[in-house]
Amino acid sequence: MLLEETYTYREIHEQPQVLARLLERERPAAQALAAALRQRQVDYVLIAARGTSDNAARYAQYLWGAVNGYVVALATPSLFTIYHAPPRLGNALVVGISQSGKSPDIIAVLAEARRQGALTAVITNAVNSELARQGDFVLDLGAGEERAVAATKTYTAELAAIALLSCCLAEDGTRWEALRAVPDAVAATLSAHADMTQVTRRYYAMRHCVVLGRGYNYGSAFEIALKLKELTYTVVEPYSSADFLHGPLAVIEAGFPVLVVAPSGLTLNELRHLVQMLRERGAEVLAISDDAELLSLAHTPLPLPQPLPEWLSPLTCVLPGQLLAMHLAYARHGNPDQPRGLRKVTETM
């Protein structure tokens, strides 16, 4: 099978259109949710999500925290399912994020939130799902069916839905204009990395690696790590650069591959120092960035051709990671669509 005929390839390349459509269609729904949040004077936000959607939730932690002033907690679904001891949710907004809308544990958290009278919202690609029925408000990803097991277009669509709500809460025209530039930047980034022959060759035999990101791109590190695990079976550990220094740094030895997600912004300075330290220890550095100096420190620079403000950078930063995982998978075992041992919908409790 040609790579271009795989679902993974096609879905990755659908991202610019999916994002443009979402930003156009879902603004009214996001505005209605923003109005409800203001009216209810919600105290904090609780998000229930698993896998890729949980990585999108990490983005919401930073964006809704830094820009909109909300503490965002990530739910521990087993309190609701296995332990049958849900906590008091109080005046929270409870958000479920799930591509399929079918995960029983995420549905259980939202159902309990409704029972307790909390405001609920659902971000999903399945507006007729059981999960969607639990949402007072629903943001429809509208990404079209995702047939590859590893989620790509629904991940960036989830990020866009999260950014859209943030813009509607902030009521700031500049932010809205920046958000509208995202689909073009995504297209430009995919084009810039159309040829990954050399990178694929260099990391063909990679058995393990570490992915580092911080702040807005903490979730990007997790999502790139997850794609590499799902598609290439590499043992990959994601960290915030701060957590990495609290112990895991010890695993680095000469030649150890470290992928750093380091776009321009407030975290760049710290990440530059970290890359310098990693180089001194002989690590093999891959860097996703739009900063020329940072890219020059990497063995494998993965440039971002069309920079976005830091708060939107996760929408492009993840793309070289998606492409790297896909190309490595295709080179190694020929079928990125169907990783061994995985199904599209994972029904956990």
Add this chain to the structure above:
Amino acid sequence: MLLEETYTYREIHEQPQVLARLLERERPAAQALAAALRQRQVDYVLIAARGTSDNAARYAQYLWGAVNGYVVALATPSLFTIYHAPPRLGNALVVGISQSGKSPDIIAVLAEARRQGALTAVITNAVNSELARQGDFVLDLGAGEERAVAATKTYTAELAAIALLSCCLAEDGTRWEALRAVPDAVAATLSAHADMTQVTRRYYAMRHCVVLGRGYNYGSAFEIALKLKELTYTVVEPYSSADFLHGPLAVIEAGFPVLVVAPSGLTLNELRHLVQMLRERGAEVLAISDDAELLSLAHTPLPLPQPLPEWLSPLTCVLPGQLLAMHLAYARHGNPDQPRGLRKVTETM
């Protein structure tokens, strides 16, 4: 140097006394904090911690959630430090957990909480630290100086402080009695694993592994993984068993080592199914459990000789992991006290 002369060995074996002392001395402080929590009718809890202390915070998420009804959020310190955009904390209890009390980012979160008028508490081994000064209430670990770089006795002391507060909030004599049995169970578990010669031999060359836990022992999986990384430089990934099924399962191939933390309790059934599935895929299974059937499924059973109720099981479940990491480190490079590239206090922003 003899293993018995290392700080790591001595501090691991000090744990029964440290825990007994903490439970005896800190009850009044925990009761005062519990009274303040009830009086303020706190809406939710926010914990700021890094590294080992963050793994203790994961235990608090489940225990304070399931037993005491609080939603527990883990702070994203960079919002307070790098982005200078702290969220509105509202009527939260904000808890800082740090052995040294010196981490600037944790101090920054607590200082902002005070500025906003939130209730604050600090769990630390350094009652005269800058962090302790930010706490309306302080729980003193009283573990004595911890000189090994990898934290062991302060980790279980942090768990005990968290359990102590839970007991004071629950006002349930049965729970208090169960908690008082912990130091003995810890001593019995350490004795049961005094000889790790065979296990050390079997995993001497292990390059990577996965550690799985769920619910109360989600944090145990993270802490065991961190000890293995810090001390033995193995590439180790911790997961909740639910998250593991959402993608990372793909990395498992024949002979891949998986350590499962599976004591008796509500999560045992799910973990038993998972171990059976892992065996079918040819994984090499290590199991920490008091359940005979589960232990019989493992290549390397690591039994818990003195079972505790599930909510206290993290205090013994971590011990075979600490011992395994220490013995592997000693066998591999002779010095568990000073892992390459790490310092005792990591001052991150």
